[in-house]
Amino acid sequence: MTAPAAHHYTSTGLDSRKIAIWAFIGSECMLFTSLISTYLIYKGRNRVGPYPHDVWVDPTTGQQFPAILNIPVTSASTFTLLMSSLFMVLALAAVQNKHVPKHTRGDRILGSSKLWLWATAIAGTVFLGFQAFEFTSFVHEGLTIKTNLFGSTFFTLTGFHGAHVTAGVIWLLTLLSIDYRRGLGPADALNVDIAALYWHFVDVVWIVIFTLVYLIK
Amino acid sequence: MEHDSGHTTPTAHPAEAHEEHHHPGWSTYWKVALILTIITIGEVWMYYIPALVASRVFVPLLLVLSALKFIIVVMFYMHLKYDHKLFRALFTGPLFIAALTLISLLFLFGQLVAKLGQ
Numbered sequence: 302m303t304a305p306a307a308h309h310y311t312s313t314g315l316d317s318r319k320i321a322i323w324a325f326i327g328s329e330c331m332l333f334t335s336l337i338s339t340y341l342i343y344k345g346r347n348r349v350g351p352y353p354h355d356v357w358v359d360p361t362t363g364q365q366f367p368a369i370l371n372i373p374v375t376s377a378s379t380f381t382l383l384m385s386s387l388f389m390v391l392a393l394a395a396v397q398n399k400h401v402p403k404h405t406r407g408d409r410i411l412g413s414s415k416l417w418l419w420a421t422a423i424a425g426t427v428f429l430g431f432q433a434f435e436f437t438s439f440v441h442e443g444l445t446i447k448t449n450l451f452g453s454t455f456f457t458l459t460g461f462h463g464a465h466v467t468a469g470v471i472w473l474l475t476l477l478s479i480d481y482r483r484g485l486g487p488a489d490a491l492n493v494d495i496a497a498l499y500w501h502f503v504d505v506v507w508i509v510i511f512t513l514v515y516l517i518k
Numbered sequence: 519m520e521h522d523s524g525h526t527t528p529t530a531h532p533a534e535a536h537e538e539h540h541h542p543g544w545s546t547y548w549k550v551a552l553i554l555t556i557i558t559i560g561e562v563w564m565y566y567i568p569a570l571v572a573s574r575v576f577v578p579l580l581l582v583l584s585a586l587k588f589i590i591v592v593m594f595y596m597h598l599k600y601d602h603k604l605f606r607a608l609f610t611g612p613l614f615i616a617a618l619t620l621i622s623l624l625f626l627f628g629q630l631v632a633k634l635g636q
Contacts, residue, residue: 315602323605327612334616341620342627376562383558386595387551394543411544501596505588511558512584516565517577 322495326502329465333506336458337513343450351444353451354518369444370515371435378431379511382466385424386504389497392417396493399486414485414493415477421500422473425466432463455514462510465503472496541597550594557583 311317350357351366358365395414403409410416436456439445446456476496479485485493561583564570593599598606 313604315604320604320608323608327608330609330612331616331619334620338620338623341624372562372565376558379558380555383554384551386591387547390547390595391544394541394547498596501591504595505591508584508587508591512561512580516561516580518571 316491318491318495322498326498329502329506333458333461333509336454336461337509340454340458340514343454347449347451349449351442351448351451353455353514366443369439369442371438372515374431374435375511375515378428378435379507381424381431382428382504382507385421385428386501388417388420388424389500392421393490393493393497396485397487397490399484415480418473418477418480422470422477425470425473425500429463429466429470432459432466435459458510458514462503462506465506469496469500469503472499541600542594546594550590554587554590557587 311320313320350359351369353370354368356365356367391411392414395412395417398412399414401412403412436459439452444452444455446452473496476485476493479489561580564576564579570576592609598609
């Protein structure tokens, strides 16, 4: 990030940093698939509740536990993450077109890399807030990582995803600090593009998790 | 909208022949966001229709919609539609292996459970 003009070309003519991020994303696909596989293999094999989609009555105490997943809240967090991907592509476009003259107010808004980087980071933070709320409410409702197979696989899978979102937000904040210090321009486009690829990957992983964990009963 | 995508022509000197790619602009990006939102609303709406949830088409339909959203983000927001083939290979190769592993594991554990259940 400190030397935006420096390129790292390979014999393919492609920048090695971009090859590296795609290779990293490929490896991340395998990581998340292993976590998703574990979740799916253990899905519906809980001996005790609370359950994700069904009510459970504790046979020893008679206490009733409602279905634990909160679809409206997760739908809102999913929408937030989807919108963050829109903000991220707009941030990249703003950096790429930094030197293009902006004649209208709309051009200036669309061309503000700081605005869109902030919007992406805030959307990511809001998503993490939703996740913190969800985890806290689950613990209060009796589901922890060691309660049952659902708890173990759910917290591991979504926890890993949340850690990736956290890393993405930190990455975005570093880009913002560079933007404030010296301004991000077309020479930095590849660095922003790499951060954007990571961010979109985190988004597509959530698209899969939302369907497989939350919507499929 | 032009963009430094990290791609140069292989034969030329990179510093001299930096090839620029045309990526979609705001008009495409907001349409993609709208499509993603509509699909997500559709998925959540389906979840609240008991007859649909109980039917055989529910899970395949959700999987297709999820795959559609996945492809749209990868193609348009990650620009894989416009980028070099090598990037596509670096992503789809591991994704294919991962998908194969997932299906194999589900099949094997399904067989194991069926055997233990007998």
